[in-house]
Amino acid sequence: KAGVTQTPRYLIKTRGQQVTLSCSPISGHRSVSWYQQTPGQGLQFLFEYFSETQRNKGNFPGRFSGRQFSNSRSEMNVSTLELGDSALYLCASSPQRGGPSSGANVLTFGAGSRLTVL
Amino acid sequence: AQSVTQLGSHVSVSEGALVLLRCNYSSSVPPYLFWYVQYPNQGLQLLLKYTTGATLVKGINGFEAEFKKSETSFHLTKPSAHMSDAAEYFCAVRSLGLIIQGAQKLVFGQGTRLTINP
Numbered sequence: 359k360a361g362v363t364q365t366p367r368y369l370i371k372t373r374g375q376q377v378t379l380s381c382s383p384i385s386g387h388r389s390v391s392w393y394q395q396t397p398g399q400g401l402q403f404l405f406e407y408f409s410e411t412q413r414n415k416g417n418f419p420g421r422f423s424g425r426q427f428s429n430s431r432s433e434m435n436v437s438t439l440e441l442g443d444s445a446l447y448l449c450a451s452s453p454q455r456g457g458p459s460s461g462a463n464v465l466t467f468g469a470g471s472r473l474t475v476l
Numbered sequence: 477a478q479s480v481t482q483l484g485s486h487v488s489v490s491e492g493a494l495v496l497l498r499c500n501y502s503s504s505v506p507p508y509l510f511w512y513v514q515y516p517n518q519g520l521q522l523l524l525k526y527t528t529g530a531t532l533v534k535g536i537n538g539f540e541a542e543f544k545k546s547e548t549s550f551h552l553t554k555p556s557a558h559m560s561d562a563a564e565y566f567c568a569v570r571s572l573g574l575i576i577q578g579a580q581k582l583v584f585g586q587g588t589r590l591t592i593n594p
Contacts, residue, residue, distance in 0.1 A: 362519070389580050401566065401584040414579045448519055452580045462508055462527040465582055467519035 383451030499567030
């Protein structure tokens with residue numbers, strides 16, 4: 359069973375540019391979440407999608423956006439890049455059963471996309 | 477809001493020694509708790525999770541964690557450290573409020589970097 363696939367793995371951009379990162383979840387998983395990981399702030403939640411709808415959003419500026427497609431694949435976009443956006447962006451998928459029983463669902467993470475902003 | 481605190485950003489032990497990584501959560505209701513490991517240039521991999529029932533949880537690679545409600549703790553242990561255990565370890569909690577909504581968001585601690593000395 360293939361895991362969570364993120365592309366690209368590494369990319370370098372300059373300030374002011376925009377970037378799109380892609381995530382393909384595990385087959386059958388319908389929930390996709392995105393996290394930003396930096397040495398200073400650790401792992402911070404960006405947003406979560408289920409059935410093409412954003413379920414939850416973290417405390418990030420509007421430059422950060424995402425979407426999910428009907429096949430559960432997800433993309434996130436960062437516009438007008440800043441130096442502080444340099445980070446490892448992690449995508450995770452989980453089976454979504456909904457309600458209290460979903461509490462034990464495991465998030466399976468991809469290897470991440472490492473973005474460097476110069 | 478629920479949160480987790482990992483005591484010690486860096487822990488160093490000798491090969492063969494006991495590994496103890498500390499995690500405390502803040503919640504009035506026992507939440508769902510997880511330990512993840514991250515090796516260099518990789519995503520997060522689940523070590524173990526606590527849902528309900530048995531308070532001693534066994535995970536992969538010889539790790540285990542004990543849920544102690546009275547201490548709001550979920551410390552990770554391994555009896556004998558191997559060089560391959562060198563990595564960063566994250567404790568995470570899933571919010572009960574979000575579980576009811578069907579959301580999958582995890583709140584992570586700041587991480588503990590484990591170094592193994594030969």
